[in-house]
Each structure stands twice: as structure tokens, then as C-alpha cells.
Amino acid sequence: MYLYHGYYGSVSFDWTYIALIIAMFVSMIISVRVKTTFNKYAKKASRSGLTAEQAVQRMLNANGVYGVGIQRIGGSLTDNYNPKTNVISLSESVYGKNSVSAIGVACHEAGHALQYAEEYGPAKLRLAIVPVTNFGSRLSMPLLLIGLFLGFMELVWAGILLFSLSTFFQLVTLPVEFDASKRALAAMEGSGILMDDEAKDAKRVLSSAAMTYVAALATSVLMLLRYISIAKRRD
Numbered sequence: 001m002y003l004y005h006g007y008y009g010s011v012s013f014d015w016t017y018i019a020l021i022i023a024m025f026v027s028m029i030i031s032v033r034v035k036t037t038f039n040k041y042a043k044k045a046s047r048s049g050l051t052a053e054q055a056v057q058r059m060l061n062a063n064g065v066y067g068v069g070i071q072r073i074g075g076s077l078t079d080n081y082n083p084k085t086n087v088i089s090l091s092e093s094v095y096g097k098n099s100v101s102a103i104g105v106a107c108h109e110a111g112h113a114l115q116y117a118e119e120y121g122p123a124k125l126r127l128a129i130v131p132v133t134n135f136g137s138r139l140s141m142p143l144l145l146i147g148l149f150l151g152f153m154e155l156v157w158a159g160i161l162l163f164s165l166s167t168f169f170q171l172v173t174l175p176v177e178f179d180a181s182k183r184a185l186a187a188m189e190g191s192g193i194l195m196d197d198e199a200k201d202a203k204r205v206l207s208s209a210a211m212t213y214v215a216a217l218a219t220s221v222l223m224l225l226r227y228i229s230i231a232k233r234r235d
């Protein structure tokens, strides 16, 4: 019976370990795919001729949202919306560009601006839990390691609990990201920013980017399960 338990324990340990490696590998493939999909449609100029920031402006105006800043930032795929400053930052391959990819990504960020303007629940929740998530992710690993080292299981479980905050954050991120893309697609098709076939290509760009967040959640869940499995073996 004892041997059987030991065997079972090592099997569950291996399961989370292997699944985690697979998830990390899949995440790498996804991030490569995001770049290749973006680059593919970055070569396709929109027929409306609008640049990414003009498209953002049209989308925001069409939704009655004014006063959102738009700026250019360095890097690639670093585009973001900061709800604290109400500024959309567009990367070098997006700002000033009129490609289907650039417009798609820019309108996605405008989708985030609309979420805050309309007080979309999941976006507000995500913003509200940023401080606790940061606190949790900074403390979880030290607590877990010190707990395992000293054999002090209460510390280990506290570390796992703190880590689960970041898993929860990744979970809340999903509806926020999917909703921003949904708003972007509705605006691009509805406001004449992109034609039907172009919008389909922009959707490919946004869908591949959304997979990044799905992979991040899967990886986080598997890491959580792995920590739990390690803690249970020690308990």
C-alpha cells in the first residue's frame, strides 16, 4: 500500500511537469504565429487608406468617446492602452501605418479604451486586482521556496495561495481581451475602416494574438497544479 502511494505520487508529479513543458512549448509556437500572422497582413494596405491612429480616432468618435491620447512607442507588438493615463500607445509597425494588421491591433487597443469609457465590468475588475496580483507574484516564489527548504508547509501553502492570484488575473484577462477584439471588429466593419475581406484578415491577426492569453492562462493553471502537487507530496 505504501509503495502504491509512492508510485501514484510520482505519476501525478510527472503529469503536471510534462503538461507544463507542453504548455510552454505551445506558448512559444503561439508567439511565433502571432508575429508571422501580423507580418503577413502588415504587407496588405487597407483600401480606406486610413492609418492606424486615424482608424482609432474614427472608432472612438463613432462610439462617442473623446479625449483619449494616442502616442507612438518603441518595440514591436508593444501596443497597449493605459487606463490610468487614458492613452493608447502604438508600436513602430502600427503607428502611421495603413496595413490591415496595424489597423486591427490599433482598433483592439481602442476597444480597451471603450471598455473603460463604458465601465465594462471585467476590465474594471482586472484593473482593481493589479496591485494584489503584483504583491502576490512578488512574494509567492520566496515563500514557497523558503517553506519547502525549512519544511514549513504553512508557508508553502501561503505561497501557493498568493500565486493563485496571478492565475485569477490571467482568467479575468481573457474576457477583457476577447471583448476588445470584438469591439474592434464591429467598429472596423461598421465604420468603413476596413472592407469585409480586410476585416476577416484583421480578425486572423487579433485571434492569433488572443491565443497568447489563452496559453498564458493554461500555463498559469498548470504551474498552480504543479505547486499543489509538490506541496501535497511534502505534506
Ligand SMILES: [Zn+2]
Residues within 6 Å of the ligand: 108, 109, 112, 177, 180
Ligand atoms: Zn488587449
